[in-house]
Amino acid sequence: xxxxxxxxxxxxxxxxxxxxxxxxxxxxxxxxxxxxxxxxxxxxxxxxxxxxxxxxxxxxxxxxxxxxxxxxxxxxxxxxxxxxxxxxxxxxxxxxxxxxxxxxxxxxxxxxxxxxxxxxxxxxxxxxxxxxxxxxxxxxxxxxxxxxxxxxxxxxxxxxxxxxxxxxxxxxxxxxxxxxxxxxxxxxxxxxxxxxxxxxxxxxxxxxxxxxxxxxxxxxxxxxxxxxxxxxxxxxxxxxxxxxxxxxxxxxxxxxxxxxxxxxxxxxxxxxxxxxxxxxxxxxxxxxxxxxxxxxxxxxxxxxxxxxxxxxxxxxxxx
Amino acid sequence: xxxxxxxxxxxxxxxxxxxxxxxxxxxxxxxxxxxxxxxxxxxxxxxxxxxxxxxxxxxxxxxxxxxxxxxxxxxxxxxxxxxxxxxxxxxxxxxxxxxxxxxxxxxxxxxxxxxxxxxxxxxxxxxxxxxxxxxxxxxxxxxxxxxxxxxxxxxxxxxxxxxxxxxxxxxxxxxxxxxxxxxxxxxxxxxxxxxxxxxxxxxxxxxxxxxxxxxxxxxxxxxxxxxxxxxxxxxxxxxxxxxxxxxxxxxxxxxxxxxxxxxxxxxxxxxxxxxxxxxxxxxxxxxxxxxxxxxxxxxxxxxxxxxxxxxxxxxxxxxxxxxxxxxxxxxxxxxxxxxxxxxxxxxxxxxxxxxxxxxxxxxxxxxxxxxxxxxxxxxxxxxxxxxxxxxxxxxxxxxxxxxxxxxxxxxx
Numbered sequence: 001x002x003x004x005x006x007x008x009x010x011x012x013x014x015x016x017x018x019x020x021x022x023x024x025x026x027x028x029x030x031x032x033x034x035x036x037x038x039x040x041x042x043x044x045x046x047x048x049x050x051x052x053x054x055x056x057x058x059x060x061x062x063x064x065x066x067x068x069x070x071x072x073x074x075x076x077x078x079x080x081x082x083x084x085x086x087x088x089x090x091x092x093x094x095x096x097x098x099x100x101x102x103x104x105x106x107x108x109x110x111x112x113x114x115x116x117x118x119x120x121x122x123x124x125x126x127x128x129x130x131x132x133x134x135x136x137x138x139x140x141x142x143x144x145x146x147x148x149x150x151x152x153x154x155x156x157x158x159x160x161x162x163x164x165x166x167x168x169x170x171x172x173x174x175x176x177x178x179x180x181x182x183x184x185x186x187x188x189x190x191x192x193x194x195x196x197x198x199x200x201x202x203x204x205x206x207x208x209x210x211x212x213x214x215x216x217x218x219x220x221x222x223x224x225x226x227x228x229x230x231x232x233x234x235x236x237x238x239x240x241x242x243x244x245x246x247x248x249x250x251x252x253x254x255x256x257x258x259x260x261x262x263x264x265x266x267x268x269x270x271x272x273x274x275x276x277x278x279x280x281x282x283x284x285x286x287x288x289x290x291x292x293x294x295x296x297x298x299x300x301x302x303x304x305x306x307x308x309x310x311x312x313x314x315x316x317x318x319x
Numbered sequence: 320x321x322x323x324x325x326x327x328x329x330x331x332x333x334x335x336x337x338x339x340x341x342x343x344x345x346x347x348x349x350x351x352x353x354x355x356x357x358x359x360x361x362x363x364x365x366x367x368x369x370x371x372x373x374x375x376x377x378x379x380x381x382x383x384x385x386x387x388x389x390x391x392x393x394x395x396x397x398x399x400x401x402x403x404x405x406x407x408x409x410x411x412x413x414x415x416x417x418x419x420x421x422x423x424x425x426x427x428x429x430x431x432x433x434x435x436x437x438x439x440x441x442x443x444x445x446x447x448x449x450x451x452x453x454x455x456x457x458x459x460x461x462x463x464x465x466x467x468x469x470x471x472x473x474x475x476x477x478x479x480x481x482x483x484x485x486x487x488x489x490x491x492x493x494x495x496x497x498x499x500x501x502x503x504x505x506x507x508x509x510x511x512x513x514x515x516x517x518x519x520x521x522x523x524x525x526x527x528x529x530x531x532x533x534x535x536x537x538x539x540x541x542x543x544x545x546x547x548x549x550x551x552x553x554x555x556x557x558x559x560x561x562x563x564x565x566x567x568x569x570x571x572x573x574x575x576x577x578x579x580x581x582x583x584x585x586x587x588x589x590x591x592x593x594x595x596x597x598x599x600x601x602x603x604x605x606x607x608x609x610x611x612x613x614x615x616x617x618x619x620x621x622x623x624x625x626x627x628x629x630x631x632x633x634x635x636x637x638x639x640x641x642x643x644x645x646x647x648x649x650x651x652x653x654x655x656x657x658x659x660x661x662x663x664x665x666x667x668x669x670x671x672x673x674x675x676x677x678x679x680x681x682x683x684x685x686x687x688x689x690x691x692x693x694x695x696x697x698x699x700x701x702x703x704x705x706x707x708x709x710x711x712x713x714x715x716x717x718x719x720x721x722x723x724x725x726x727x728x729x730x731x
Contacts, residue, residue: 089565109323
């Protein structure tokens with residue numbers, strides 16, 4: 001997925017043929033991916049696709065039945081000892097009754113940062129995240145966006161080569177979300193490899209270099225965002241149809257006959273390479289068959305649409 | 320790294336006023352209450368509220384009632400005309416026990432023969448010990464304050480069972496006994512001329528210190544182990560909070576392990592326990608005269624053992640549970656049960672034998688035993704070493720098991 005590593009330097013992350021079954025469920029099935037230095041990779045897919053499981057495998061919390069994970073060419077155990085990996089969990093993995101500085105001191109120490117270096121790292125991190133003037137404030141008194149930033153910098157104090165983030169923007173407003181992505185972009189620019197599990201596909205498309213689309217434990221597409229979109233829409237365009245009513249059995253069979261897939265209660269879509277006049281003809285056929293269309297749009301395909309095509313699921317809040 | 324965990328827990332405790340009160344104020348309050356109940360009010364200073372029904376209304380019966388009223392440990396709260404009224408007062412809880420001198424019973428001067436006893440003590444099922452105490456008081460008063468009445472009984476007993484008395488002897492006995500009886504208007508105090516019966520039973524403390532101080536020391540130990548265990552519940556259960564919040568996920572990407580988090584908690588909980596015990600025994604020393612400084616060495620060894628035991632045990636219980644809520648609920652119930660069985664709430668000698676034996680399965684019994692031995696003046700060090708060793712084994716075993724069990728959360 002990423003370009004080959006320069007010289008003999010190993011990948012920050014190399015996952016090869018990882019599989020894991022839990023009970024009757026194959027949560028990961030022959031998953032492979034690589035993340036290079038200075039690359040931000042989005043893990044996307046519907047709920048239960050295996051994104052969080054993959055993050056847990058990479059961080060060593062979930063065993064594999066097959067395959068291996070290497071971080072900077074090291075096993076997970078070795079990488080832990082060398083501080084290769086940073087993690088920003090979905091929940092706020094910090095202590096609400098402690099101040100920001102106290103949290104960073106404690107979590108930095110647990111991450112293995114030497115006491116002499118820790119205070120400098122904390123000062124730099126607070127300035128970088130725009131939290132220097134809040135250092136002595138308790139977490140419980142901060143806004144959701146600030147808490148998310150503390151959650152982020154707590155995973156960076158040991159200066160990891162690879163950062164894993166699980167839904168880092170859950171529960172924050174648009175402004176805070178934008179600020180978080182700016183911070184992630186600056187980390188990427190510094191050469192850090194970043195893996196981001198997210199449902200926010202528009203943000204992923206805008207900010208990430210690469211995307212891995214997962215479905216039912218498998219990687220169904222991966223590569224640069226434009227490559228994945230092109231794979232889902234080789235014809236280059238997409239038609240989205242909003243029906244007037246929730247379709248009955250007859251309407252469903254008509255839409256499926258014409259290769260449309262349902263992406264919402266009344267919304268259907270398909271890749272489209274024909275002319276706009278052909279869309280008008282289709283609408284006339286549907287009307288004759290009793291299927292009433294409220295709105296039809298022809299659009300440039302998005303990552304959101306691509307994920308829907310590749311996984312057969314409406315994703316990222318498509319309705 | 321363990322120090323970082325200790326620091327988190329310290330800061331969390333410091334900023335949680337409720338936990339501070341629960342951990343350091345409430346134990347002292349409970350100890351002071353226990354000490355006041357069992358230390359200051361032990362033995363013959365236990366106060367009784369008594370209702371009296373004198374159905375006889377004879378000179379002797381009135382003397383007995385008057386003698387009862389003069390006792391410092393008895394308060395005659397009411398005098399009613401009949402047994403039924405006295406029963407109602409006791410049943411309603413307005414008196415701890417009742418004394419009835421029933422009409423139709425044997426006279427007070429008749430020590431043998433048919434008929435109901437001349438004195439009846441009414442008891443309440445919830446305060447039966449009060450009845451036993453009152454019966455003892457009344458029996459003692461009968462012989463000490465009414466010796467002439469008692470001797471009349473003895474004379475008739477001798478006449479009937481030992482040797483028949485002549486009429487002259489009976490007349491002389493009557494005259495002498497009438498002279499012994501207080502004249503109208505005289506107080507019912509014990510006669511000062513020696514014409515009374517000497518007590519047959521005396522009491523003496525078994526230790527060189529006051530019995531009340533031993534009681535206080537006992538309750539300091541029992542309250543200390545109870546609250547040390549209770550206070551450890553939340554600190555131990557906070558491991559689940561770290562799992563749920565993702566702190567464990569974050570920590571495990573670095574060199575720290577779950578054993579680091581367990582170890583840090585063990586150190587914190589042991590330190591917290593040391594401080595709690597120190598506070599309680601400081602109050603026992605300064606407020607109640609328990610001479611802790613004189614037995615500082617043994618006391619310190621026992622305290623360390625208690626702290627280690629509470630930390631290890633509570634961590635083990637917590638790690639065996641699936642969530643913080645479950646850990647807190649299970650631990651609280653477990654602490655209350657072992658504290659009840661182990662003697663932290665009621666002395667074990669009051670329990671049935673099988674329950675006393677069960678007590679040795681609890682840390683409370685060992686802790687109370689260890690403190691008892693450690694603070695008993697003149698006792699050998701070996702006396703507290705065995706229970707202290709048991710506590711240390713409990714604590715270290717619990718800690719090592721908790722460490723091992725927690726590792727199952729590292730990788731699934």
